[in-house]
Amino acid sequence: MNSVPTSELRIDLGERSYDIRIGCGLLSDPASWAGLPRASQALIVSNTTVAPLYAQRLQQALAPHHARVLQVVLPDGEEYKDWATLNSIFNALLANECDRRTVLYALGGGVVGDITGFAAACYMRGVPFVQVPTTLLAQVDSSVGGKTAVNHPRGKNMVGAFYQPQRVICDLDVLDTLPPRELSAGLAEVIKYGPIADLAFLDWIEAHLDALRALDKAALAHAVRRSCEIKAAVVAADERESDLRAILNFGHTFGHAIEAGLGYGQWLHGEGVGCGMVMAAELSARLGLVQADFPRRLRTLVERAGLPVRAPALPMEQWLSLMRLDKKALAGEIRFVLIDGLGKAVQRTAPEALVREVIAACSA
Amino acid sequence: MNSVPTSELRIDLGERSYDIRIGCGLLSDPASWAGLPRASQALIVSNTTVAPLYAQRLQQALAPHHARVLQVVLPDGEEYKDWATLNSIFNALLANECDRRTVLYALGGGVVGDITGFAAACYMRGVPFVQVPTTLLAQVDSSVGGKTAVNHPRGKNMVGAFYQPQRVICDLDVLDTLPPRELSAGLAEVIKYGPIADLAFLDWIEAHLDALRALDKAALAHAVRRSCEIKAAVVAADERESDLRAILNFGHTFGHAIEAGLGYGQWLHGEGVGCGMVMAAELSARLGLVQADFPRRLRTLVERAGLPVRAPALPMEQWLSLMRLDKKALAGEIRFVLIDGLGKAVQRTAPEALVREVIAACSA
Numbered sequence: 001m002n003s004v005p006t007s008e009l010r011i012d013l014g015e016r017s018y019d020i021r022i023g024c025g026l027l028s029d030p031a032s033w034a035g036l037p038r039a040s041q042a043l044i045v046s047n048t049t050v051a052p053l054y055a056q057r058l059q060q061a062l063a064p065h066h067a068r069v070l071q072v073v074l075p076d077g078e079e080y081k082d083w084a085t086l087n088s089i090f091n092a093l094l095a096n097e098c099d100r101r102t103v104l105y106a107l108g109g110g111v112v113g114d115i116t117g118f119a120a121a122c123y124m125r126g127v128p129f130v131q132v133p134t135t136l137l138a139q140v141d142s143s144v145g146g147k148t149a150v151n152h153p154r155g156k157n158m159v160g161a162f163y164q165p166q167r168v169i170c171d172l173d174v175l176d177t178l179p180p181r182e183l184s185a186g187l188a189e190v191i192k193y194g195p196i197a198d199l200a201f202l203d204w205i206e207a208h209l210d211a212l213r214a215l216d217k218a219a220l221a222h223a224v225r226r227s228c229e230i231k232a233a234v235v236a237a238d239e240r241e242s243d244l245r246a247i248l249n250f251g252h253t254f255g256h257a258i259e260a261g262l263g264y265g266q267w268l269h270g271e272g273v274g275c276g277m278v279m280a281a282e283l284s285a286r287l288g289l290v291q292a293d294f295p296r297r298l299r300t301l302v303e304r305a306g307l308p309v310r311a312p313a314l315p316m317e318q319w320l321s322l323m324r325l326d327k328k329a330l331a332g333e334i335r336f337v338l339i340d341g342l343g344k345a346v347q348r349t350a351p352e353a354l355v356r357e358v359i360a361a362c363s364a
Numbered sequence: 365m366n367s368v369p370t371s372e373l374r375i376d377l378g379e380r381s382y383d384i385r386i387g388c389g390l391l392s393d394p395a396s397w398a399g400l401p402r403a404s405q406a407l408i409v410s411n412t413t414v415a416p417l418y419a420q421r422l423q424q425a426l427a428p429h430h431a432r433v434l435q436v437v438l439p440d441g442e443e444y445k446d447w448a449t450l451n452s453i454f455n456a457l458l459a460n461e462c463d464r465r466t467v468l469y470a471l472g473g474g475v476v477g478d479i480t481g482f483a484a485a486c487y488m489r490g491v492p493f494v495q496v497p498t499t500l501l502a503q504v505d506s507s508v509g510g511k512t513a514v515n516h517p518r519g520k521n522m523v524g525a526f527y528q529p530q531r532v533i534c535d536l537d538v539l540d541t542l543p544p545r546e547l548s549a550g551l552a553e554v555i556k557y558g559p560i561a562d563l564a565f566l567d568w569i570e571a572h573l574d575a576l577r578a579l580d581k582a583a584l585a586h587a588v589r590r591s592c593e594i595k596a597a598v599v600a601a602d603e604r605e606s607d608l609r610a611i612l613n614f615g616h617t618f619g620h621a622i623e624a625g626l627g628y629g630q631w632l633h634g635e636g637v638g639c640g641m642v643m644a645a646e647l648s649a650r651l652g653l654v655q656a657d658f659p660r661r662l663r664t665l666v667e668r669a670g671l672p673v674r675a676p677a678l679p680m681e682q683w684l685s686l687m688r689l690d691k692k693a694l695a696g697e698i699r700f701v702l703i704d705g706l707g708k709a710v711q712r713t714a715p716e717a718l719v720r721e722v723i724a725a726c727s728a
Contacts, residue, residue: 040695047665083447094518099694124691125513125524126604149489154458160489161525240490327488331404 004172004221005138006031009228011144011201012236016164022142022224024217025131026171027057036166037128039101044067045089045116046107047076050134053177058107058132061306066103070205074112074266079265081151083109083159084299089119100124103166107184109135109182110142110269114160116197117148121163131168135178136186136220136268139170140193140227141248145235151264155325156256158312162240170228180213187212188251191301193230194275196337196345197292198245202224202301209304229292246328247345251277254359261314274307277364283350283358284338294342311363319359320352368536368585370395373613375590376506376574377598384508384596386588388495388581390535391421391496391658397429399531401492403465406430406508409453409480410471411440414498422471422496424606430485431465434460437475442627445515447523452481464488467530473499473546474506474633478521481490481512485527495532500550500584503534504557505612509599515628519689520620526604534592536584544577548670549634551576552615555665556641557594558659559708560614565590566665570655571670608711611709614701615641618723620677621686638671639726648702648716659704661726675727684716685721 006023009214024031041063044057051073062069072092074085079095093102106116113131131143134291149160175183188213194202203339204222211219238244255276258267267275281295299309320334328335333349340346366709370387390396406426410419415437422647426433436456436618440450454602457466470480470493477495483494496508513524539547551573558566568586569576575583602608631639663673684698692699698712704710 033514083451087447089521090516091518094516094522094689097688099692099696100691100696122523122525124522125511125526147489151456152458154455158458158488159454159486161486324461325458327464329461330465332461334464351401 002216003215007221007225009225009232011232013164013239017206018165018167018261020170020228022170022172022228023220024171024173026169027054027174028061032169033061036065036130037041038065040067040071041096041102042105043089043093043098043102044069044071044105044107044120045074045112047112048073049076050108050112050164051218053071054107055133057175058105062105066309074115077265078111078151078259078269079263081115081264083150084117086119086150086355087094089116090123093123093260097245102127103131106130106143107132107134109133109138113138113143114157115150117146117163117165118150118160120146120178121161126163128166131165133170134167134174135182136175137182137189138245139224140186141189141231143168144168144231146239147292154260155322156260156264156329170216170224172224175215175220175295180251180306180352181268182312183213186272187270187289187305188270188274188277188307190227192248192250192273193278195339195342195345196250197230197234197283197299198226199343202342205207206301209301211305225317243347246347247337248329250339250345251280253323253326253328253334253336254279256326257319258311258314259321261318262312265306267312274295274305275309278302279311279362280336280338282362283336283354284340285353286349286358287336287338289340290342291348294339311359313364316356316359366581368581369726371585371589373526373589373596375596377528382529382531384532384534384592385393386534386536386585387594388535389496389586390533391538392420392425394425396533397425400429401465402429402469403467404431405434405460405462406432406469407434407436407453407457407471408471408518409436409438409464409476409483413440413513414472414476418471418498418511418538422469426469429535438479440664442475442515442623442633443481443627444639445628447514448485450479450514451696453480456492456695457487464491466491468492468493469496470500470507471496473497477502477507477656478512478524479514481527481529482514482524483527485512490527492530495529495607497532497534498538498540499546501553501642503588504550505553505595507532507534508529508595510590519686521691522629532684534588536581539579539671543608544670546670547577547627549632550632552638552641552666554591555669556614557591557636558701559612559641559706561594561598561707564706566706570665572596572685573665577670608709609703611712614703614709615644615686617690617692617698617700618643620690621683622664622678624633624674624686625682628631631672631676635672638666638669639675642666643675643722643726644700644702646726647700647718648704650718650722651702651706651714653702653707658703676724676727678719680723685720698727
């Protein structure tokens with residue numbers, strides 16, 4: 001039987017602490033939903049792809065806990081992670097006279113999680129919410145740690161909040177319906193944790209990549225668990241990204257520029273991150289922080305994961321202006337997350353000439 | 365000389381603590397702006413009424429502290445406290461490549477303060493901001509305590525955040541240019557603090573109402589200081605309004621319904637609160653919580669402050685549906701802030717028949 005025991009992991013944030021449950025069959029497991037905040041109303045937020053697959057199952061699981069479980073179904077895609085979609089959640093809440101105890105359940109990938117979390121952060125100045133990530137990317141990264149946001153035409157995740165969920169339910173079984181392209185996108189964030197924090201995990205990913213792509217549950221369980229452990233430790237040390245937390249953005253400075261530059265929804269977030277990591281590794285090597293074999297090693301792994309390793313052709317000035325708007329930038333200076341010896345990330349600036357070289361060398 | 369010594373008051377919220385400075389000439393006093401977070405960029409957010417009067421003075425005062433001080437001027441009025449106006453702040457920040465250390469300064473009344481605070485809460489998931497309230501209402505109430513929000517067509521302040529400023533600068537001299545109608549609106553929030561918390565203060569207001577309306581600085585200084593003291597104590601005890609803080613909403617359940625029912629901007633917020641307090645006092649009396657002379661006493665004072673004491677004619681069902689969306693409502697039950705013996709407020713439900721009686725008795 002392709003199943004695994006359920007495990008729990010705590011994100012330690014004082015009064016905002018919460019558990020991540022990782023396992024099989026969790027959507028239908030009453031233990032997943034016990035002990036959450038009591039409220040007469042709940043709202044499941046999902047999208048047009050995920051709702052037909054899993055909303056009914058979640059609705060049934062929640063029925064014992066809320067007198068009324070509403071649903072709102074968003075359009076699917078990063079290009080809808082905007083104010084208009086966010087407002088459709090507020091409209092649903094207000095049309096149903098939902099009060100300030102209403103619990104929101106984010107059933108979907110990173111876009112659904114980010115936008116539902118931000119809606120929960122803002123509705124009546126804050127209602128509880130639960131993350132039910134249905135993509136690998138959301139399970140290993142975006143559902144954990146409380147970063148919520150919507151995009152702005154000028155930059156990704158520019159409007160948002162740090163707002164922690166009550167719980168994260170990572171049901172590995174829902175990954176069975178994940179399109180291969182989405183699985184690959186999730187693997188980008190799994191791979192990320194190796195170079196920034198855990199070289200042994202990078203070795204493990206290289207050894208188990210085929211099992212992960214074949215949706216082997218034991219391999220997925222380890223990948224999700226180890227990714228969440230690393231993320232939990234970083235977030236517990238620096239919840240609001242005053243410094244350390246930025247290392248989780250390895251590959252994201254270049255990646256966000258690709259996403260925004262092409263228009264949201266062209267490349268998946270994980271695709272941007274995969275290619276962005278190759279570029280950041282290349283920059284690290286050109287700065288002498290790592291040996292030249294590291295960008296090659298990472299490129300091979302990213303490619304094996306089914307991800308693009310060459311950036312799209314964007315005008316050079318657009319690259320630079322998009323990256324100057326990155327949230328890590330300060331006083332107009334772009335700051336990159338770079339690898340400074342395998343297993344360790346640093347946040348630093350780089351000479352613009354070198355950045356231009358890397359972009360030219362890595363683009364189509 | 366119509367001036368007063370500067371006083372300081374601390375809002376005690378752990379790592380989110382901050383000072384309120386109350387006095388004359390504070391806009392031009394370097395001490396007002398010393399020791400705030402350092403940042404290369406700052407953005408003054410004001411409106412078309414206040415900016416021509418005071419933005420230049422603030423711009424000069426901030427010049428030593430930020431390499432670049434930008435301005436954005438919003439349209440004036442509650443009807444603009446919406447997402448479109450909020451987004452114009454994000455557009456200005458992004459067009460100028462403002463980073464996550466950028467300090468926002470809210471120069472204006474309650475609308476400017478609420479919307480700027482919410483922009484600061486959300487821009488790049490949180491940047492510092494300073495409240496520079498220019499109306500009596502903002503000085504005694506809305507700039508203190510970290511409630512930020514925009515309105516939704518279905519309800520007031522429905523989308524927002526609890527997000528504390530770095531400091532509040534209450535310059536009493538700017539009240540000299542306040543239109544009388546706005547001054548009266550502010551007096552509603554001053555009057556509020558008496559019945560809910562401090563009967564001696566209610567006596568004082570009755571004795572000094574003429575001095576307040578004549579902009580006597582000593583009287584204003586005492587009114588602002590005492591109002592902020594009461595608010596500070598309540599907010600320190602219950603920052604996120606799990607219970608106690610709701611007493612600051614005395615008059616607001618009826619008042620918000622008037623504001624939303626007529627369309628934002630028809631009645632000023634303080635006008636709604638003034639009339640709403642008379643209605644809540646009437647409901648308190650009909651429930652036997654206070655003697656019948658209390659609503660009469662409050663009506664007299666509210667009227668002397670230049671505020672409306674009769675509610676506009678709205679359909680009864682609209683009253684009730686608007687109040688069911690009040691943020692204090694739970695599971696469809698409206699909860700009112702009522703006076704339970706002078707100087708003490710309680711939050712409770714009331715029989716709908718009684719609520720209908722009060723609305724009928726108090727409306728035009």
